[in-house]
Amino acid sequence: MKQLYDKAIYDFDNPVSSYWEEISHPDQNSYPKLKGDQQCDIAVIGGGFTGLSTAYHLAKLYQRDVRLLEAGHVGWASSGRNAGFVCLPATKLSIQTLFKRYGIDETKKFFASQVEGMDILDSIIKDHSIECEQIGDGNLDVAHSPHSCDGLKEWGNDLKKYFGINTRWIPKEEFDESGHQSTEQFGAVFMESGFAMNPLAFLGGFAKATVEAGAVLHGHSRVKKWERNGKHRLITDEGSLTANQVVVATNGYTDESLHQSFANRMVPVLSNIIVTREMSEDEFNLQNYKTLNPICNSREILYYYRRMPSNRMLFGTRGDTYGDDQSANKMKDYMTQKFRGVFPSWNDVEISHYWRGTVVMNRDLTPAFGSLDDDQTVHFSYGYSANGNNTTIYCGKKLAEMICESNSGSTNISEIYRGLSPKIPFPFLRLWYLRLYLWYSKLRDKNKKEL
Numbered sequence: 001m002k003q004l005y006d007k008a009i010y011d012f013d014n015p016v017s018s019y020w021e022e023i024s025h026p027d028q029n030s031y032p033k034l035k036g037d038q039q040c041d042i043a044v045i046g047g048g049f050t051g052l053s054t055a056y057h058l059a060k061l062y063q064r065d066v067r068l069l070e071a072g073h074v075g076w077a078s079s080g081r082n083a084g085f086v087c088l089p090a091t092k093l094s095i096q097t098l099f100k101r102y103g104i105d106e107t108k109k110f111f112a113s114q115v116e117g118m119d120i121l122d123s124i125i126k127d128h129s130i131e132c133e134q135i136g137d138g139n140l141d142v143a144h145s146p147h148s149c150d151g152l153k154e155w156g157n158d159l160k161k162y163f164g165i166n167t168r169w170i171p172k173e174e175f176d177e178s179g180h181q182s183t184e185q186f187g188a189v190f191m192e193s194g195f196a197m198n199p200l201a202f203l204g205g206f207a208k209a210t211v212e213a214g215a216v217l218h219g220h221s222r223v224k225k226w227e228r229n230g231k232h233r234l235i236t237d238e239g240s241l242t243a244n245q246v247v248v249a250t251n252g253y254t255d256e257s258l259h260q261s262f263a264n265r266m267v268p269v270l271s272n273i274i275v276t277r278e279m280s281e282d283e284f285n286l287q288n289y290k291t292l293n294p295i296c297n298s299r300e301i302l303y304y305y306r307r308m309p310s311n312r313m314l315f316g317t318r319g320d321t322y323g324d325d326q327s328a329n330k331m332k333d334y335m336t337q338k339f340r341g342v343f344p345s346w347n348d349v350e351i352s353h354y355w356r357g358t359v360v361m362n363r364d365l366t367p368a369f370g371s372l373d374d375d376q377t378v379h380f381s382y383g384y385s386a387n388g389n390n391t392t393i394y395c396g397k398k399l400a401e402m403i404c405e406s407n408s409g410s411t412n413i414s415e416i417y418r419g420l421s422p423k424i425p426f427p428f429l430r431l432w433y434l435r436l437y438l439w440y441s442k443l444r445d446k447n448k449k450e451l
């Protein structure tokens, strides 16, 4: 396996020690290993939201014979260990840049698809009565410095003006009362779209629904080799799967040696989360913390946080660029310090959980979706810029639609998603590019605060 980070990041045999794993207790062996030589029409590699959504919609809407292969337990990776924000957008490009690069219509289609992804996710939760601590009636972006207010106000206004998303600017004093107080709170924009959830609990229910729809899931079945002799043959430790078509849904854990077309196109970036012990209402009152809506702040390297229904705080930010255990320990201390810097009244509140996972940034900073130009039987979706929960669900549905309804490999999806992401020059320097970017962003954050 060709890996960018330390092997600790790719320990498929062991679940990460996340809060979600602890409270949701996924059965590690719910889905049997692939054994012997098996066949199916469509094989999906990867058991996160992208893979599950593709398999679910292929089976449910089109009654296709589909099997999914997952290297760890189903939900082992980012889909099962993220912060549970259902928010937008899956790009780091500004609205103005999107307009310039793709035009207004394609950008509108893109934002509409992001909201559609939220709606699909919401209806899957409701249709299958999935208990996943769904909470909140929108998302918040908080200004971390007075100099960030104008930019956030403009963002909120643009979301309303161009995409019809209901937004509202909440001045600092009002947010002090209705949201929370902190050293980095200077007003917030509320977006009436999205919610929060326990992602692993959702994933557990979604995986069951996918099997009920007719798909076959295999856990602990890492594809180690991919042969192409007319059909595709995916080889795991204990079996092989021969299929007419393959969907690659491996995002930040993609083994770049498996298929050349996907090599050197992604920058997996580590993101980290800490969770506190349960806090009392009196403790929440110390920061006047009331809102249950998920929050991102306006830093370049943003902090994301939320009060959970279990009365703990979840706090996340970027990770290190090595992935080894030593860096993880340093990162945990760094994050604890940042969390306490933002919420000083919680200086003594213990951190009970820490974990990390990968998100994927593409070179063009937009997701990649489609079928390979030189092999229309291989399909893919990846690179959601840390905004995968609704985007993966949408893209999985669209992949199913594209496979079943189109012979040309195209589908009605915004141009912003279409095609492989461009290759990264000198790909062995990827982590150095990332370090440079993080350093530059830190500088910008510092300047913004000191302006």
Ligand SMILES: Cc1cc2nc3c(=O)[nH]c(=O)nc-3n(C[C@H](O)[C@H](O)[C@H](O)COP(=O)(O)OP(=O)(O)OC[C@H]3O[C@@H](n4cnc5c(N)ncnc54)[C@H](O)[C@@H]3O)c2cc1C
Residues within 6 Å of the ligand: 012, 045, 046, 047, 048, 049, 050, 051, 069, 070, 071, 072, 075, 076, 077, 078, 079, 080, 081, 082, 083, 084, 085, 086, 087, 221, 222, 223, 224, 249, 250, 251, 252, 253, 254, 255, 258, 270, 271, 272, 273, 316, 355, 356, 357, 358, 359, 360, 381, 382, 384, 385, 386, 387, 388, 389, 390, 392
């Ligand atoms: C700490 C953290 C916080 C985040 N917070 C949020 C958030 O709040 N909101 C949001 O929208 N997004 C968030 N994200 C991003 C989001 O989790 C991802 O965009 C999304 O889960 C990607 O889903 P996926 O199915 O494409 O990939 P994954 O969930 O990573 O699944 C890919 C799967 O492929 C499997 N795989 C890889 N290679 C093979 C192989 N050879 N054979 C078989 N299987 C293989 C892996 O084991 C893995 O399970 C966060 C990510 C992280 C890491």
